[in-house]
Amino acid sequence: MRNSVAGLTVRAPAKINLHLGVGAVREDGMHPLLTVYHAVGLYDDLSAIPAPDWRVGVDVEDYIDPAAVPLDGDNIVDRAATLLAAHHGVARSGDLQVTKAIPVAGGMAGGSADAAAALVALDRLWRLETSDEDLLALAARLGSDVPFALVGGTAVGTGRGEIVTPVADHGTWWWVVVLSPEGLSTPEVYRHFDRLFPDAPATPPAAGELLAALDSGDPHRLAATLHNDLQAPALDLRPDLARRIATGEAEGALRGLVSGSGPTCVFLCESGDHAREVAGALLAGSEPPVVLVANGPVAGAHVVTHG
Structure with a gap:
């Protein structure tokens, strides 16, 4: 070596x-x-x-x-x-x-x-x-x-x-990230997708409108085009996540979404200040979850210290 x-x-x-x-x-x-x-x-x-x-x-x-x-x-x-x-x-x-x-x-x-x-x-x-x-x-x-x-x-x-x-992504997007103490099996979510959608098309849906929204830098336009085919099976397996999304949107988030196969939920906001406001409202609930604020896009894996 x-x-x-x-x-x-x-x-x-x-x-x-x-x-x-x-x-x-x-x-x-x-x-x-x-x-x-x-x-x-x-x-x-x-x-x-x-x-x-x-x-x-x-x-x-x-x-x-x-x-x-x-x-x-x-x-x-x-x-x-x-x-x-x-x-x-x-x-x-x-x-x-x-x-x-x-x-x-x-x-x-x-x-x-x-x-x-x-x-x-x-x-x-x-x-x-x-x-x-x-x-x-x-x-x-x-x-x-x-x-x-x-x-x-x-x-x-x-x-x-x-x-x-x-x-191309010309925005700086702000997200509230709400964690769940209980995990959700990715294979089970996919199996449930197959049960819910036995006639799903062979070709997955395209993302043209979302890509145009990213290029525009407009968070309202991006919110309207967010899409997750695994959200329906995830919410069917975990109805508490549907309630969480509804709560976040009621507190002012532009859009709530299950991240991937879940169970983390993410909420798109207008700005950093708006994201912190939504996060604070979620933390003030009767059963506050773990709530984080993050922005994107950021770089992939990279060296931060070297010695």
Whole structure:
């Protein structure tokens, strides 16, 4: 292995799906997707330093259950490291620490962010100089959302979501992010989609109107075009999320939406001040949830410290 660097920290963002179009399940059990990914300013950090062996540790924010983060040697950071090491024919080594602020099983691709951060951090720690094309190919093997976690910004995802194309986004969009203490299984949400929509078209719905709204920079126009085909099955499985969306919109949010397969709900607001007002109103409820404010688009996985 080439000489390693002293250590570094990589930051990777959460994502929300501004548009999530789902086609009918294929014979291989997968669903074709057309999605518009949007990276927001809620991050996981991964720090890596040289070590003769391999270790992954995790710290979490107080709203995340540490037991929900697997540390059995087969989590997504381990898998990312194994893939990258095998690609270059090197041994896996290093002492890694993940600091999580993205909710687990929340529909915001926190695991994918960690995988992307691991690929970037270890590529530099091990001085591999992997091409962008190869990093994206490795990312796609780890999960549908991992390539976008590398790219960041706002982008269209096709295939299973792993084919990522950046798009014009001339807005700064402000979101209230409302977490749920109880996760929601992505496979179960897809299965319920199939039950609810047995005649779903083979081709997922297009996102042309939403892309035009992004190009305009108008939050009201964007609110009117937000779309998630997984929202109906998620709300059917979790009626409390429908009540949460109704509450957020009643408090002034332009639009509420389930993030991905849920259960996190996101609310588009007019500005940062408006988002903080809506967040404050939600926190003042009789059973206040965990509420965060984030803006987007932000950069994909990137080095924030290097030493």
